[in-house]
Amino acid sequence: MFDHVEAFYRPSTIPEALRFLAKGHGRGRFVAGGTHVVVQADRSIRFLVDITRLGLDYVRQGSRACVVGATTTMAGIENSPAMLALANGILATAASTSGSVQERNMATVGGDLANASPAADIATPLLALDAVVVVADARGRRKIPLADFFSGPHRTVLGRALLVEIVVPAPPRGGRVGWSFQKLGRTESDISVVNVAAGLQVDLRGCCRWTRIALGAVGPTPLRARTAESRLVGQRFDRDVLERVCDAVAREVRPITDLRASAEYRRQMSLVLTRRALEECAARGGCPL
Amino acid sequence: MKTMQVCLNVNGESKEWSIAPGDLLLDVLRREGYFGVKRGCEAGECGSCTVLVNGKPINSCLMFAAQAEGREVLTIEGVEQGGKLDPLQEAFLEYGAVQCGYCTPGMILSAKALLVKHPDPTEAEVRDALAGNFCRCTGYLKPVEAVLAAARIYRQVGPSGARPRAKHRSALHGKKR
Amino acid sequence: MNANRSVVGKNLRKLDGFKLVTGRPAFTDDIHIPGLLYGKILPSPHAHARIKRIDTRKAKELRGVHAVLTYKDVPRVPHTTAGQSWPEPSPYDTYLLDSKMRFVGDRVAAVAAESRAIAEEALRLIEVEYEILPSILEIEQAMADGAPVIHDEPDSTGIHDAQTNLAGYILREIGNVEDGFRESDLVVEREFRTQRQQHCPLEPHITISWLDSDDRLVIRSSTQVPYHTRRQVAMILQISVQRVHVVKPRIGGGFGGKQEMLLEDICGALVLATRRPVKIEYTREEEFYMARSRHPQILNIKMGVKRDGTLMANKMTVLATTGAYGSHANTVQGNTGSKVLPLYRTPNMRFECHVVYTNTPVAGAFRGYGCPQGFFAQESVIDEIAQELGMDPVELRKKNMIRLGDIDDLSAQLGEGRKGLPRHVRSCGLPECLERGAAAIEWAVKRQTLPQTTGHLRRGVGVACSMQGSGIAGVDWASALLKLNEDGSFNLQVGAADLGTGADTVLGQIAAETLGVTLDKMIVCSGDTDFTPFDVGAYASSTTIISGGAVKKASEKVRDHLLRIASKMLDIPVDNLTCRDNQVVTKCECEKSVSMEDLAHYAMYKEKVQVMENASHWNTDSPPPFCAQFAEVEVDTETGQIRVVHLVTAVDLGVAINPMQAEGQSEGAVAQSLGYALTEEMVLDASGRVINPSFLDYKMLSAKDMPKLTTILVETEEPLGPYGAKSVSEIPINAPAPAVANAIYHAIGVRFRRLPIRPEDVLPALREKELPSPQRS
Secondary structure (H helix, E strand, O other), X not given: OXXXXXXXXXXXXXXXXXXXXXXXXXXXXXXXXXXXXXXXXXXXXXXXXXXXXXXXXXEEEOOOEEEEEOOOEXXXXXXXXXXXXXXXXXXXXXXXXXXXXXXXXXXXXXXXXXXXXXXXXXXXXXXXXXXXXXXXXXXXXXXXXXXXXXEEOOEEOOOOOEEEEEEEEOOOOOOOEEEEEEEEOOOOOOOOOEEEEXXXXXOOOOEEEEEEEEEXXXXXXXXXXXXXXXXXXXXXXXXXXXXXXXXXXXXXOOOOOXXXXXXXXXXXXXXXXXXXXXXXXHHHOOOOO | OOOEEEEEEEOOEEEEEEXXXXXXXXXXXXXXXXXXXXXXXXXXXXXOOEEEEOOEEEEOOXXXXXXXXXXXXXXXXXXXXXXXXXXXXXXXXXXXXXXXXXXXXXXXXXXXXXXXXOOOOOHHHHHHHHOOOOOOOOOOHHHHHHHHHHXXXXXXXXXXXXXXXXXXXXXXXXXXX | OHHHOOOOOOOOXXXXXXXXXXXXXXXXXXXXXXOOEEEEEEEOOOOOEEEEEEEOHHHHHOOOEEEEEOHHXXXXXXXXXXXXXXXXXXXXXXXXXXXXXXXXXXXXXXXXXXXXXXXXXXXXHOEEEEEEOOOOOOHHHOOOOOOOOOOOOOOOEOOOEHHHOEEEEEEEEEOOHHHHHHOOOEEEEEEEEEOOOOOOOOOOOEEEEEEOOOOOEEEEEOOOOHHHHHHHHHHHHOOOHHHEEEEOOEOOOOOOOOXXXXXXXXXXXXXXXXXXXXXXXXXHHHHHHHOXXXXXXXXXXXXXXXXXXXXXXXXXXEEEEEEOOOOOHHHHHHHHHHOOHHHEOOOOEEEEEEEEEXXXXXXXXXXXXXXXXXXXXHHHHHHHHHHHHOOOHHHHHHHHEOOOOOEEOHHHHOOOOOOOOOEEOOOOOHHHHHHHHHHHHXXXXXXXXXXXXEOOEEEEEXXXXXXXXXXXXXXXXXXXXXXXXXXXXXXXXXXXXOOOOOHHHHHHHHXXXXXXXXXXXXEEEEXXXXXXXOEOOOOOOOHHHHHHHHHHHHHHHHHHHHHHHHHHHXXXXXXXXXXXXXXXXXXXXXXXXXXXXXXXXXXXXXXXOOOEEEEEEEXXXXXXXXXXXXXXXXXXXXXXXXXXXXXXXXXXXXXXXXHHHHHHHHHHXXXXXXXXXXXXXXXXXXXXXXXXXXXXXXXXXXXXXXXXXXXXXXXXXXXXXXHHEOOOOOHHHOOHHHHHHHHHHHHHOOOOOEOOOOHHHHHHHHHHOOOOOOOOO
């Protein structure tokens, strides 16, 4: 399958990795876990640059953010104490349901983001948490909010840069906060038909102080349902409001029909999963509906 | 065609192989005689090609051989020790968990990695560990029972333990007509 | 009955188990052959097209390419690829390579090259100009006026009516169904649709072939039918059968997909063209659309009953497609009638079936062989009738089901392509299957208390029954050869094909039991056309009963010879001797004995005779196994998702030679059937291309998806089977789908008549319907 590959580089620094990629003149590819590069079997690839030995496998909990190295695997995220503690563990949950044990041991968060599948489970909670992607190229490092990172299905603004790490800002502080990740597939181990990551804070009067609602597999990229979010903020968090917000989500998503599910089914499930996610957020925040 | 060298440890032995840069680990392992590593889908879906790399189950069909540099690889051939079957292998035989056997090496390796991390797994944990090993023959029940039985043996006697003693819970037999 | 037996009926470890758990080389590809070339097939990109021009020059000139074959380079011999006894009852409508393409994936050309990469490159260099023809993808359009003729070639034979794309047609009637309907108090008529399911063996099809030192063509292949393959390859390549040697190593699953001569002919052709060893192995993608799959069917069932539940008439009308070629077309569909309708006694039965060609992937044998489709329809309608009559579905079945002593005349009309033989039910455990299965799922309680609602979740229970066959009466046959070694061990040579089913072990157990030795004394060698005697191969649930019958006969002959030798050694009459515990002992009190090892030494070095016998066996009947399956499901009324909570299988398999293996076979069949019910479907686009040829998008159930399984082996004693055995490898795949559909009805009051039952089909059905009050039985 990769019989035309002429060289396999194993750099030990980021500048070295970037130099090797540049040498390839467009026919080089970074590879980490291989779960996308190998499956896609792009026959035009002539050079492979292994980025798993650049020391980018880490989860560092700081006071204002948690920083995840790009070659941290789904298994690494799933088992990281920092990830389990962050936002009710929604990143760890998303990682744990992203595939089989073998896939989780190989797939990296950077690889999944660079591949930009609209259904990538890890992207949705990162979007809900306002994550920022740090990329490196010959000019140095840049930060790109994840919301601006995806430009279409399997398209990003990455170009020939290297995705280095993902900065997850500490979620808003306070009590009565809950986060949830929900996923629906055809079987237990499946690409998401729909996934939802949500966060919610309910104040002492029962009103929503803030909310985040992100969805995957229902648009050309993972998306934030910002219109629906705005319908919830400031409102009393009760059943009626919840239903209206879920309706708003269903109207805001832009699903397609593919062989996994119809657009209509995805739209309906956006509503159902959002409801379940917000219910769980409220329950986890100690203020169940 | 360009070649490069890869140095790794396979089943406790140091190996230095000449490979093409685009070679996949599955292909190299089979070329080097490790026929127990199976080709089922070449897309990381079925798990027939599962090997342990530094103790972790991975799909060798998705790993470039060059990425195995300096790593420790365990294939099914390395599971038996000095001609003695591992309790997992014994349990798979005792519990009827092997039918065609094509998925068996991958399953045993996935189970082995699980039992190192979780010596006393629940059935749900066993099923999660095996979810990436497709089997079309068994319906998974007997493999799950075998893994749980092997776990009991490991806890009693350690990973290099004796034959499982737990009796197979046989089917209910009917009466003659 | 197994109380007096020491080997049969025991949960002994598989004879091939050691090499499988250690990963020793055992499968077709586990071999290094010097000079091996890699073969590859160029698939048609069009569903229906003629080759106007094909230019292989550039491909041939590519360095490392040793052969490029097109229809111009090979003999044109009409044949079927179906692995069936000669003369095969499938149309001879297939050609090694042809100038006409009849489905996306059909063979355009084949190459052999020094590496996989070069072979793939060579395919890309073959230049083909096609005349694209209008194609037929929908079953209902195949026979329409003006439909393009898919098989317009003059030299094919056995097609019922090529001009109307009718591969096969079956009509059988007993009594008069119209009279039966007139006498009925309730008539229910429903239509059902079933989908394309793929076998998904973990080991794709693979063949390695070479010319040996005697210039004979050796074919090492993952096949269920070594002998049929030998015959067919010889015919297609126009060489003698004598010159072909087929070897079957361990097989990584087949399920009927390998009851086919699929790659062996083209691989052999490449070997003859290059005079080098050649390997062809399907990728997983090719396995999906270039192998075989289950026949999709549209079934119309009409059943009429009296108010008291007595079945008066049963009429089934089927429209099926066999895809582009007619492999197994008549026989699969024949089974849909012959094995399904007779489950319930009625004086009036009618089965009519049209099997049409479409420009779609080729259908073939798949575990159950027409029964899963038929039972999905029939068991759903019976359930609906029970509901209408206010009867418990189990009671309605008990009232009408076939019984011990019955004779099934429909089978007499529907043999494998020729006049069949009437089926006598000489063993029947179906009542016990229903009783014990019902108890295991707590049927009585749950029919009353369910459907209970827990929030958005609703549960229900359902039942379905089925029968199958054990071998094809008057057609399937087998032989076995047994020889004694000087240490008291035996070589058992059988043509039977163990495809992971445990056949080698079961046959070894039958021999060991008969010889009075332990299983570890048996060395079983199977599926080699030079070294094992004939066997039709592994299909039709024939191995235990037919191959086992031959093994038992051969073993009895050997035992008789052993007793005669022992009689001489001990100076005791043969009548007073028996074999037991690896020795020959006296029946009386005097307790003289001789070990099998000593006996063997005596035979070899004193008598100077090789104790060796062979026997052949076939049956004039096909004793049906019976099965009752119960499902408990939970429906999420918000998402439409269906979770099977518990699936109970109670199966009358005759006597279980190895109960543990029998359970395993049942559990695997259930897993395939649950996939058939809920998640598996090969999807074609508007151009006839399979759009989900991968495990990512063709969803099988994994270890995390499987429900709780209960397997109950109900034993009866079948006179026609060795030690009373019938079969178990197919039957449990027949009824989980209708059991699940019936349970869904119990849970939410909606009937689904199309498979698979997907969540997004459930939601609109729920919306249209108010949720019913709890079901009364």
